[in-house]
Amino acid sequence: MYLTPAFVKRAQFEAAVAKVARRLGPDIISVTPTLDNDWQGEPAVFFLVILSDAASKRDRLLNVTQRVSDAIVRQVQPLEKWGVLPYFNYTNESEQSKINQHARA
Amino acid sequence: MALADELLELAQDIAKLHVANPRQASLRRAVSTAYYAIFHLLISEATLNWARPELRPALGRLFDHGPMNTASTNKVADLDTHFKGDPPQGPERNVAEHLRRVAIAFSQAQQRRIDADYNTAKEVTDTDMIDQIETVRDAFKRWNLIRDEGIAQAYLLSMLGSQRRQSEPKRPKEQKGRKKKSGKPQPPPSFNAIEEIGVAAVKLLVERAPTLL
Numbered sequence: 001m002y003l004t005p006a007f008v009k010r011a012q013f014e015a016a017v018a019k020v021a022r023r024l025g026p027d028i029i030s031v032t033p034t035l036d037n038d039w040q041g042e043p044a045v046f047f048l049v050i051l052s053d054a055a056s057k058r059d060r061l062l063n064v065t066q067r068v069s070d071a072i073v074r075q076v077q078p079l080e081k082w083g084v085l086p087y088f089n090y091t092n093e094s095e096q097s098k099i100n101q102h103a104r105a
Numbered sequence: 106m107a108l109a110d111e112l113l114e115l116a117q118d119i120a121k122l123h124v125a126n127p128r129q130a131s132l133r134r135a136v137s138t139a140y141y142a143i144f145h146l147l148i149s150e151a152t153l154n155w156a157r158p159e160l161r162p163a164l165g166r167l168f169d170h171g172p173m174n175t176a177s178t179n180k181v182a183d184l185d186t187h188f189k190g191d192p193p194q195g196p197e198r199n200v201a202e203h204l205r206r207v208a209i210a211f212s213q214a215q216q217r218r219i220d221a222d223y224n225t226a227k228e229v230t231d232t233d234m235i236d237q238i239e240t241v242r243d244a245f246k247r248w249n250l251i252r253d254e255g256i257a258q259a260y261l262l263s264m265l266g267s268q269r270r271q272s273e274p275k276r277p278k279e280q281k282g283r284k285k286k287s288g289k290p291q292p293p294p295s296f297n298a299i300e301e302i303g304v305a306a307v308k309l310l311v312e313r314a315p316t317l318l
Contacts, residue, residue, distance in 0.1 A: 039219040040171055056232045062239040069209075073185070080185075085178060087216045091230040099228055 004043045004083025007035055013082055017047075020075045027055035027064055029093060031072070038085055045084040047072060048091065056092035065090055109146035112138055113245065116238050132229040133221040139241045140218035143211055146245060147173070150252060151261035168264055174215050176263040177208040184208075200254050203247035208260065210244035213237075 006013040014033060021031035029050040038044040047069075055064045069088050072078070078086040091099070106114075116138040122131045148168045152161035184205040192198050217237050220227050251257045 038216055040174065044216075051232065056235075058235055058239070061232065061236055062243055065236050065240070066206075079178075079182060085212075087213060089217070089220075089227075089230075090232045090236050092232050095230045095232060099230075 006045060006078070006082035006084045007043065010035065013045075013076075016076050016082075017072065020072055024068060024071060027052050028068060031068075035084065038087065043084045045078050045082070045086055047086065047088045049088060050096050051090060051092045053092045053094050056090070061090075107146075107149060109142050109149055109245075112142035112145060113238075113241060116142060116241070120234060120238060127231045127234075129229060132231065132234045135234050136221035136229055136237045137218045139238045140214040143214055143241045143244055144170070144173070146248065147211065147261060147264065150248070151264065154258070154261075170215060172266045173264040174212055176260065177212040180208040180260055180263070181205055181212065200251050200256060203251045204254075204257055204260060206247050207244045207251075207257075210240045214241055 013035075017031060017033045021028065024031070029052060031050075032048045034046045034048065036044055036046060049065075049068055051061075051064060055061070065088065069086070072088075073086055076082070078084050116135045119131055119135040119138060122128075148165045149161075151168065152164045155161050155164050184201055187201060188205075192201070214237060217233070221229055248257070
């Protein structure tokens with residue numbers, strides 16, 4: 001079975017993501033990569049991006065999410081360098097706080 | 106109004122159902138409906154090339170989610186490689202950028218739709234749902250700008266059945282025969298020979314359709 005570099009060198013991959021995430025600016029609270037397969041069984045990375053509440057307003061959202069995904073794809077190169085297809089999910093600080101509360105309850 | 110437009114509008118309507126206290130059911134239906142909007146947009150655009158309107162729905166049934174996704178991820182990989190060569194500013198680059206956004210939107214929307222419909226362990230957020238709708242809406246606008254371009258038509262054709270992804274790191278055995286990069290900018294992937302042949306084949310089919318049936 002062939003494992004893609006992201007799975008084999010998980011720590012290095014996560015470090016590469018963290019390095020880019022730190023440069024994304026104050027609107028981006030955190031970027032958490034999770035390695036898994038997509039629905040077709042292809043190796044994939046699912047980025048959970050937590051945005052500031054201000055950045056997730058409807059009039060700004062698309063601009064912010066396209067900037068974030070472009071930066072990560074171009075600088076980390078998930079597919080070319082690490083062999084995983086990138087997918088992105090977004091939430092904001094308030095939503096994430098509620099999710100965490102539900103998880104604790 | 107076309108089905109694709111109706112679906113996008115419906116996704117927006119669902120999104121407004123429980124704004125104050127978003128419910129998972131509404132969020133998930135909105136995400137899923139937005140995906141089907143772009144799914145039907147691209148299929149309807151592809152089948153428009155078929156000369157006999159009464160057979161377009163049957164042709165549309167030949168499109169499937171998996172190959173459409175593979176075609177999209179291949180196209181994004183192609184175009185990302187193309188942009189690394191820093192192609193000159195101009196209409197061709199703009200078309201390529203619009204198509205890249207459309208292909209990304211399709212691929213992302215599809216995976217989100219699967220999660221929204223089947224993965225109850227993953228909570229869908231309002232932010233994710235709005236991003237899904239806005240990304241699809243943006244793809245509709247971009248598609249309208251490029252729908253008659255050869256590169257866009259070739260993308261539609263590739264959705265009928267695409268093979269392996271193109272930019273994954275090669276497995277060790279396969280690296281031996283890897284081509285060396287020349288260093289000079291490569292021609293846009295839009296105009297590679299296979300796609301040209303594909304477009305020509307569809308044109309031929311369309312021209313001959315009345316005599317074939």
